[in-house]
Amino acid sequence: MGNQRARFGIARATCALGLVATLLTGCGSDGDSGDGVTKLTFAASTFGDPGRGPLLTKWLDEFNQSQTKVQVSAAAVPYPTFGQTVLTQMGSGKGPDLVRFDMPEFEAASDAGLVAPLDKVIDAGKYDLLKQPDQFMVHDGVRHGVIFEASNYAMFYNADLIPTPPTTYEQFTSTAKSLTKGDVFGLAFRQTEAEEAGVWQDIFNYVYGFGGAWSDGKNLTINSPENLKGLQAFKDLYDANVIPRGADAATFRRMFAEGKVGMELNNGGYVTATRGQNAKLNFTVAPIPFPVRKQGAILAPIVINEASEGKDEAGTFIKWALEPQNQVKLQEILGASSVATTTQRSAESLKATPFLPVFDGLTETSLPQIVLGFEAKTPDIRKVVVQNVVAALQGKADLKSALDRAQQQATELVR
Amino acid sequence: MTVVEQTGVPKTTPPGRPRRRPSPLGSKWTPYLFLAPAALFILVFQAVPLVQEVYLSFTRTRLLNPTRSEWVGLDNFNRIFSDPEFHRTLLITVVYVITCVVVAIGAGLGVALLLNKKFRGRGVARALVTVPWAAPGIAVALIATWMLNAQYGIVNRFLDAVGLGVPGGAILDSSRYALPAVLATTIWQLFPFTSVVLLSALQSVPQDLNEAATVDGAGRWATFRAVTWQVIKPTVGLLALLMTIWSLRRFELIWLMTKGGPVGATETLVIDLYSQAFDSKELGSAAAIGMVGVVISLIVIIGSRLVARAVEKGDVR
Numbered sequence: 224m225g226n227q228r229a230r231f232g233i234a235r236a237t238c239a240l241g242l243v244a245t246l247l248t249g250c251g252s253d254g255d256s257g258d259g260v261t262k263l264t265f266a267a268s269t270f271g272d273p274g275r276g277p278l279l280t281k282w283l284d285e286f287n288q289s290q291t292k293v294q295v296s297a298a299a300v301p302y303p304t305f306g307q308t309v310l311t312q313m314g315s316g317k318g319p320d321l322v323r324f325d326m327p328e329f330e331a332a333s334d335a336g337l338v339a340p341l342d343k344v345i346d347a348g349k350y351d352l353l354k355q356p357d358q359f360m361v362h363d364g365v366r367h368g369v370i371f372e373a374s375n376y377a378m379f380y381n382a383d384l385i386p387t388p389p390t391t392y393e394q395f396t397s398t399a400k401s402l403t404k405g406d407v408f409g410l411a412f413r414q415t416e417a418e419e420a421g422v423w424q425d426i427f428n429y430v431y432g433f434g435g436a437w438s439d440g441k442n443l444t445i446n447s448p449e450n451l452k453g454l455q456a457f458k459d460l461y462d463a464n465v466i467p468r469g470a471d472a473a474t475f476r477r478m479f480a481e482g483k484v485g486m487e488l489n490n491g492g493y494v495t496a497t498r499g500q501n502a503k504l505n506f507t508v509a510p511i512p513f514p515v516r517k518q519g520a521i522l523a524p525i526v527i528n529e530a531s532e533g534k535d536e537a538g539t540f541i542k543w544a545l546e547p548q549n550q551v552k553l554q555e556i557l558g559a560s561s562v563a564t565t566t567q568r569s570a571e572s573l574k575a576t577p578f579l580p581v582f583d584g585l586t587e588t589s590l591p592q593i594v595l596g597f598e599a600k601t602p603d604i605r606k607v608v609v610q611n612v613v614a615a616l617q618g619k620a621d622l623k624s625a626l627d628r629a630q631q632q633a634t635e636l637v638r
Numbered sequence: 639m640t641v642v643e644q645t646g647v648p649k650t651t652p653p654g655r656p657r658r659r660p661s662p663l664g665s666k667w668t669p670y671l672f673l674a675p676a677a678l679f680i681l682v683f684q685a686v687p688l689v690q691e692v693y694l695s696f697t698r699t700r701l702l703n704p705t706r707s708e709w710v711g712l713d714n715f716n717r718i719f720s721d722p723e724f725h726r727t728l729l730i731t732v733v734y735v736i737t738c739v740v741v742a743i744g745a746g747l748g749v750a751l752l753l754n755k756k757f758r759g760r761g762v763a764r765a766l767v768t769v770p771w772a773a774p775g776i777a778v779a780l781i782a783t784w785m786l787n788a789q790y791g792i793v794n795r796f797l798d799a800v801g802l803g804v805p806g807g808a809i810l811d812s813s814r815y816a817l818p819a820v821l822a823t824t825i826w827q828l829f830p831f832t833s834v835v836l837l838s839a840l841q842s843v844p845q846d847l848n849e850a851a852t853v854d855g856a857g858r859w860a861t862f863r864a865v866t867w868q869v870i871k872p873t874v875g876l877l878a879l880l881m882t883i884w885s886l887r888r889f890e891l892i893w894l895m896t897k898g899g900p901v902g903a904t905e906t907l908v909i910d911l912y913s914q915a916f917d918s919k920e921l922g923s924a925a926a927i928g929m930v931g932v933v934i935s936l937i938v939i940i941g942s943r944l945v946a947r948a949v950e951k952g953d954v955r
Contacts, residue, residue, distance in 0.1 A: 307916040307917070310701065310702060310919070311701060311916065313702075314700075314701050314702045314703065314704055314919075315704065331702060331919075332702070335700070335702035335703055336703075337702060406789075414811070415810075415811050415899065415900065416896075416897060416898075416899030416900050416901065417896060417897040417899055419897075419917075467788060467789050468788060468808040468811060469787075469788030469789075469808025469809070469810065469811035469812075470787075470788055470789050474787065474788075474789055474790070478789065602917070602919075603918060606917055606918070610901065610902070613899065613900055613901055614901045617812070617813045617900055617901050619813060619901050
């Protein structure tokens with residue numbers, strides 16, 4: 224009897240110890256290694272890119288090797304859910320210490336006070352920052368981010384299919400039509416609601432390329448005649464069946480790499496990815512041949528999470544990233560994208576990618592894909608606009624009514 | 639040693655054995671002890687969030703600043719019910735749920751009746767039919783998306799071959815065909831479960847009753863109605879309730895296939911809820927939509943209980 228009691232006692236004590244140990248393990252933070260090293264996480268969707276992800280991780284390793292007190296680890300969050308995942312974490316006072324945002328999410332986070340001011344972290348005057356993209360990093364005189372990547376939109380074309388690139392919109396459409404035969408399509412762009420952010424990036428080029436804009440800075444101008452003209456061009460190409468309808472970006476990019484798509488409008492970051500899919504593809508780029516030389520740019524700022532407990536250490540990383548030699552290395556990794564500061568392309572880079580100056584030459588006419596004057600509301604406006612444009616593509620409404628409706632709905636949102 | 643129970647019947651214990659303490663497993667608290675972990679789980683992970691959701695639905699709360707919540711009373715409910723888009727979402731939800739329940743149970747019953755017959759390879763057929771149910775919803779959605787892919791999908795190739803191809807092959811991109819495609823995928827995943835459950839119900843149908851009905855000259859349909867249906871009716875009722883609740887809650891399959899599009903053609907309540915919470919970042923509106931779902935579920939559960947009672951009493955045949 225006594226033995227039995229003793230056995231029960233031992234079992235109870237073991238269970239209790241196990242429980243305590245489990246709880247302690249679960250509650251323990253992995254942020255501190257205990258040896259005075261601050262461990263930070265850096266979240267970026269590009270860490271998941273098959274082409275650039277591993278190279279960016281190596282770049283981070285170089286930082287880690289240069290430091291004794293700070294270590295940064297990569298957190299890859301897939302692009303389609305990046306914004307909502309990271310913003311949800313940050314909204315609840317958590318999340319990664321460093322974040323590479325796209326502009327709409329950057330503006331939303333910044334407006335909500337989730338991003339730490341950087342004025343005391345870096346001395347911007349010390350660096351030769353690219354003026355055009357950098358101006359969007361500052362809100363009401365407060366710097367909230369530094370450009371991690373600036374990538375202008377240009378026209379990618381398959382040089383085996385198109386020996387001479389189109390230089391006017393008319394040539395662009397006729398080339399797309401003449402190339403479309405069998406399982407080869409002249410053009411590809413995103414047109415499904417499931418890729419809302421991507422559709423927004425694609426239609427941005429059509430709106431700005433035909434002289435339109437989403438706002439005049441104070442009022443929304445979604446249904447302006449210029450926007451209608453640009454989006455009508457987009458719809459005409461959709462209706463002309465020169466694109467693989469229903470194909471998502473992953474599918475049509477693979478088709479482009481296989482030589483089954485003639486042209487697409489994309490940003491400099493896409494160069495490395497295309498080569499990763501087919502190193503032998505004979506492709507090149509030219510400016511988008513729309514009437515107005517204005518196009519979108521992927522501006523991706525790096526920011527420090529306001530909730531981070533290692534803001535100073537995160538600042539150490541940003542300062543390291545801005546050092547000239549590290550900027551050059553970053554630019555080599557990002558391919559045809561620009562970085563925060565003015566850097567020179569190396570002779571090897573220019574030899575391997577002769578069209579790099581085409582991208583660089585577009586910086587002054589490129590705009591971030593946000594609604595100017597309503598930056599923080601861009602994700603909401605984007606949703607309304609994309610839904611209505613897709614409705615027009617689907618034949619649920621004529622384009623003008625769809626834009627009028629988008630104007631009304633978006634105006635109610637920003638009121 | 640003698641123990642007298644409450645009934646007054648004396649109970650003897652073998653001599654020489656020490657008296658044992660009554661086992662805790664025999665006490666009246668035992669059932670509660672076993673239920674406690676599940677009850678605690680439900681309390682922590684379901685009841686508490688539900689109460690939070692009720693509170694949230696009366697507030698204006700932004701995802702990016704959840705601590706700056708503002709009490710707005712019934713504003714969220716007024717807003718969603720005055721929105722024609724929400725009415726359409728409700729309608730799509732009803733269509734989705736009813737179609738899933740009716741077709742999944744109908745197809746499941748048909749398959750169960752077939753599998754209940756004796757034929758060669760019946761065991762293999764019974765095992766194979768459960769495969770879609772065994773596959774996770776995410777895998778099913780990805781398989782279906784690939785099969786329906788406009789460029790490479792086998793479904794488009796087949797439809798083109800028989801002259802029924804959708805222009806451009808974009809089934810999931812078409813506001814006309816997206817909902818049927820999502821429904822077909824859902825039912826493909828659901829019907830094995832209904833067929834397995836109904837097969838087990840069919841096996842409890844007394845064979846002699848069927849034979850007696852046949853001897854009395856009843857045809858197949860009359861035998862099914864008078865004998866088989868009467869036995870499996872409670873199972874069908876339970877399945878209908880389960881399917882309804884599951885279909886109301888189904889998210890991952892629709893989200894992965896269409897994200898509720900195109901143009902809201904497949905937007906059910908849970909998709910709308912997710913969009914409000916994570917795209918529009920309006921937690922208050924999302925909670926209000928969630929409450930509508932909770933109320934619908936409660937109505938379905940209470941309604942099914944009332945129908946079941948009426949059936950038991952014989953008021954409803």
